[in-house]
Amino acid sequence: MSDSTAIAHGAPADAHEEHPSYLRHHFNSVEQQSDATNFAMWLFLLTEIMFFGGLFTAYLIYRNWYYPAFVAGSHQLNVVWGTLNTVVLICSSFTMAMGVWCAETRRRRGLVLCLSLTFILGLCFLGIKGIEYREKFEMHHVPGQHYSLQSFLDPQSNPEVYAEYHDKPLALDMARHTEIYFSLYFALTGMHALHMIIGIGILGFMIYRARDGAYTAGHTTFVENFGYYWHFVDLVWIYLFALLYLISRHQ
Amino acid sequence: MSEQAQHVEHEHPVEHEHHIVGPKVYVVVFFGLLMGTALTVWASFVDLGPWNPVIALAIATGKATLVVLYFMHVKYSSKLTKLTIGAGIFTFLALISMTLSDYISRAWGRW
Structure with missing residues (x-):
């Protein structure tokens, strides 16, 4: 023990002056370090693709099995909120991308501004998602003990949706399968929202550090890789929006 | 630096x-x-x-x-990253299409 500390202390004191402080000793160069980190980030994102892919596959299989229930279920979603949220998320991806550029070109104020805008847009997304969830609770469309089949057995009981889609009443056994649609709806959007919440948390941490110039001194790997994560969450939503809101409007 | x-x-x-x-x-x-x-x-x-x-x-x-x-x-990005992403997406599509083709064709001719 004492020997190893002695060796560590015995290292030449000026060893750190030969390379930037953020270059780890097990890498040859900054480029190699950033290549390795980007590669690792992509491996992580691929596991995320597989994770969401499993949920998407479950959705597609059940949609194929209980098609009328899934069509009726998706008619209960509001396309306007969904579109608005898509736009909010695309804007946040844009501000995040601009943030990465600001970090790379060492613009501290620009970076803090971009990260703050991304943070606010992320919260907007969650707020709109909250309005939609509240609507589901009020309509008793949340799977569980208080789930109500009324909207599907008697579509005219919900005049707004009926005016838009003129859904025919479902048979009882098919109507009960709408609960599967909403289970998958909450699983998919809930996991997506969890990713957003984690992302917003990390954004807060990054804004705090960026104000002291942590990412504008040449070491931008963290901002870049967080950007990949944020864009990935946007990408999942692009597919969620199409699958949950759009593809069943005319059946 | x-x-x-x-x-x-x-x-x-x-x-x-x-x-x-x-x-x-x-x-x-x-x-x-x-x-x-x-x-x-x-x-x-x-x-x-x-x-x-x-x-x-x-x-x-x-x-x-x-x-x-x-x-x-x-x-x-580097070729390594491109190849990795391509391989990942290919595997993902293979998994999805094989799973779905099983579920769609399982009751083939029995309806």
Whole structure:
């Protein structure tokens, strides 16, 4: 023990002056370090693709099995909120991308501004998602003990949706399968929202550090890789929006 | 510090050079994504029968490609990264299509 500390202390004191402080000793160069980190980030994102892919596959299989229930279920979603949220998320991806550029070109104020805008847009997304969830609770469309089949057995009981889609009443056994649609709806959007919440948390941490110039001194790997994560969450939503809101409007 | 970085770069020319994507590209992609969103919402109002899901997913894939290539810098990344992502997406598609083809064809001819 004492020997190893002695060796560590015995290292030449000026060893750190030969390379930037953020270059780890097990890498040859900054480029190699950033290549390795980007590669690792992509491996992580691929596991995320597989994770969401499993949920998407479950959705597609059940949609194929209980098609009328899934069509009726998706008619209960509001396309306007969904579109608005898509736009909010695309804007946040844009501000995040601009943030990465600001970090790379060492613009501290620009970076803090971009990260703050991304943070606010992320919260907007969650707020709109909250309005939609509240609507589901009020309509008793949340799977569980208080789930109500009324909207599907008697579509005219919900005049707004009926005016838009003129859904025919479902048979009882098919109507009960709408609960599967909403289970998958909450699983998919809930996991997506969890990713957003984690992302917003990390954004807060990054804004705090960026104000002291942590990412504008040449070491931008963290901002870049967080950007990949944020864009990935946007990408999942692009597919969620199409699958949950759009593809069943005319059946 | 930058002098030293350059020096290191010359010593290891194998590594991938860092490419900075500028605001112009981001703005163009941003408007492309907004237009894609408008297009897919508009298409969902038109009754195209079985083609509605196909078109919605095709537009979503177009938007996703824009995001991956430009926002996520894959167009400018190393061959290793490109190959890894390609292999990952291929595996993902193989898993999904084999699973779905099983479920769709399991009761073939029995309805």
